Amino acid sequence: MRTERKPHLIKKPADAKRQSVDESLGPGLKDEATEVEHLLVEPKSEHVSVDRVFCFGKENIEKHLKMEDFSCAFDYGWKIGSGGLDSIHGQGGDDLKLEVLDGLLDEVDEVDDIQAAHDLSSACEDFLLDFEFPEKFSELDCGPYVGSNLRNSSSESSNSVGGMSESSIVTVQESNSKNGVLGKMVNCDIHHTIRSECGCQAPVMETIRPSKEHGQDFVKSDDEKPLVSFIVSNKKVKSSVKVTKGGTLLRQKRLRKPTKRYIEEFSRNSTTSGKNKCLKVRSQEEFSQVPSESQSRRGRPKKIMPKMVELPLSALFSFLSLTSVACEFESDCELSAFESEGECKRAKRFKTACDRRKHQRMWTLAEVIKLVDGIAQYGVGRWTDIKKLLFASSAYRTPVDLRDKWRNLLRSSFAHKHNRKEGETNVKHYVRPLPKTVVCRIRELATIHPYPKARSPNHSSINSDPSSKQPTTTKAAPINTHGRSLRGKKCN
DNA sequence: TTTAGGG
DNA sequence: CCCTAAA
Known part of the structure; x- marks a missing residue:
């Protein structure tokens, strides 16, 4: 009526x-x-x-x-x-x-x-x-x-x-x-x-x-x-x-509303279902969350942005980086770098293609220390535990990332030792040399928790005492660790 | 699913 | 950082 x-x-x-x-x-x-x-x-x-x-x-x-x-x-x-x-x-x-x-x-x-x-x-x-x-x-x-x-x-x-x-x-x-x-x-x-x-x-x-x-x-x-x-x-x-x-x-200047893609990103990141309704209810919590770490693997630290642009990469890659950055800027602020949705969609396609590789996220010293502490506490190989307990707030650090980082730390640590022995001529090649204390800790842990493959160049301590790691490894299952070590040796 | 190892 | 194989 x-x-x-x-x-x-x-x-x-x-x-x-x-x-x-x-x-x-x-x-x-x-x-x-x-x-x-x-x-x-x-x-x-x-x-x-x-x-x-x-x-x-x-x-x-x-x-x-x-x-x-x-x-x-x-x-x-x-x-x-x-x-x-x-x-x-x-x-x-x-x-x-x-x-x-x-x-x-x-x-x-x-x-x-x-x-x-x-x-x-x-x-x-x-x-x-x-x-x-x-x-x-x-x-x-x-x-x-x-x-x-x-x-x-x-x-x-x-x-x-x-x-x-x-x-x-x-x-x-x-x-x-x-x-x-x-x-x-x-x-x-x-x-x-x-x-x-x-x-x-x-x-x-x-x-x-x-x-x-x-x-x-x-x-x-x-x-x-x-x-x-x-x-x-x-x-x-x-x-x-x-x-x-x-x-x-x-x-003179115009602001854009969050684009569909922007909203979709939220929806994707959100664990809740019911996109539309959630979108309505979703408040600044989620919106504020996005620029930070909710993007998880997609997010690239801003500090890398200029670096990416400066890198003498191929034109395509530069373009990808720029577009990707632009899309992220769209999330951070409402000023969109794209004049049209279509343009943004195009960039999105490129971005997804570019996302195949996780954007590098530099490890901070605090993260390294945290990782070392976690390894000292839980032992090598318990990456999931370390991630859950120490890197719970770092969504972009996966257990695999932790392991890779540890592997790299061992490598760099021993490489560092090696270089120092040779005369420290290449010190400047280390962009961000770890503090000696951290390096020492890594070495200690390396001896305590041998990492099979990474330690292979340092043949001295591989077989030194696999048993010694067990007492110090409080929570790591000895058998498990042992098995991994054996497995690593087997593969070699 | 987690971990190890190679790339 | 990614991918794959093994457990």
């Missing part, structure tokens, strides 16, 4: 533009207006109706809107309050305002959830087309200032990537409104509303919901995306955007 009436309801405000929906509507419209409000005030229970009222058809919007892009800030919905409709209608018509909506729709379209919007678009088309924003609002942009404010003002998302947070509130203050009647402020709140329609997964639609508290608020909800919380001061926004007379919104 409500779904039927919505279209009518929506047209009323459209006809009554430049009037306050709350107060200025004609008597005949008032009842319906109140009903609209009622419906809108309870988005959760009535969200279907609300959607039908305020959803935008992408096609329709595109006809009238020219905004190429929309900042990520509005990707997740928006709401205009405190003079919303009034201020919007009170100002001269300006299609620029609609560009904001267009941006929203564009982004939503990327989420592939716009299908239902077409069905409902006709209902609100008139309203939307007549919908006018105040000039000030036309200058709204989510450029770098928005991004910065987003991060700064988001109290709980200081560590979130790109300022993503669950609070999902965008507030745009318009303090310089010309018609001081109503438009003192324009608040854009992003609300995260979970909707369903016809019992199936709800298509993502834009919901504009006037609320009573602050005049009229426009709320756009998005199911699929995490929401953004930030406050944009009008001044900052103005300075970051150029508005031409023709109504073209030029942005």
Whole structure:
């Protein structure tokens, strides 16, 4: 029933533009207006109706809107309050305002959830087309200032990537409104509303919901995306955007929302199932997690980046490195190095191909010491235990990595000893020479826990006393260790 | 699945 | 760091 009436309801405000929906509507419209409000005030229970009222058809919007892009800030919905409709209608018509909506729709379209919007678009088309924003609002942009404010003002998302947070509130203050009647402020709140329609997964639609508290608020909800919380001061926004007379919104810099691929990366890293829902619930925890170690093997330490670029590798490899780095930058910050999704996808393919080999992650001295301690504690060969107990926080260090590192440590350690015997002429060839204390510890452990193959060049201690290792190896099973040693010898 | 060894 | 074989 409500779904039927919505279209009518929506047209009323459209006809009554430049009037306050709350107060200025004609008597005949008032009842319906109140009903609209009622419906809108309870988005959760009535969200279907609300959607039908305020959803935008992408096609329709595109006809009238020219905004190429929309900042990520509005990707997740928006709401205009405190003079919303009034201020919007009170100002001269300006299609620029609609560009904001267009941006929203564009982004939503990327989420592939716009299908239902077409069905409902006709209902609100008139309203939307007549919908006018105040000039000030036309200058709204989510450029770098928005991004910065987003991060700064988001109290709980200081560590979130790109300022993503669950609070999902965008507030745009318009303090310089010309018609001081109503438009003192324009608040854009992003609300995260979970909707369903016809019992199936709800298509993502834009919901504009006037609320009573602050005049009229426009709320756009998005199911699929995490929401953004930030406050944009009008001044900052103005300075970051150029508005031409023709109504073209030029942005000096633009922020991109997390791309699909970005989201997919999260989903892949996340152990939980149900991508979509998890994405919604997923908050800055996971987003903040990504840049660090959740990328596990995919992650390449930033300190290596310049090195990779500088390396005189083949052009292909350089390109791969750059693209890979770029993709990772996309994760770290929202500034994407790619102009288009396709470009990013291409880079992704290269990256995956490049990922065949684990990106080298330099071992820090602390890690080496930790490894040595673990070996001293658990014995050689118990790499899994060492990994679990000492490198639990280092997702990028696998037991095999530990073993390889230990092997290399033994090699370098004895090579070092060898070089020192020869006169230390090649000391400079060691990029990062281990501290003597560590080297000594490695040698001690090498004698205590002989590592078959690695010790072969140092033939002195291989067969010296395999039994001596057992007493010192507290937790390592003697038989096991012995077996490995024998096996290693067998292979030789 | 973990470990050892080779590449 | 990757791959494979062995246990």
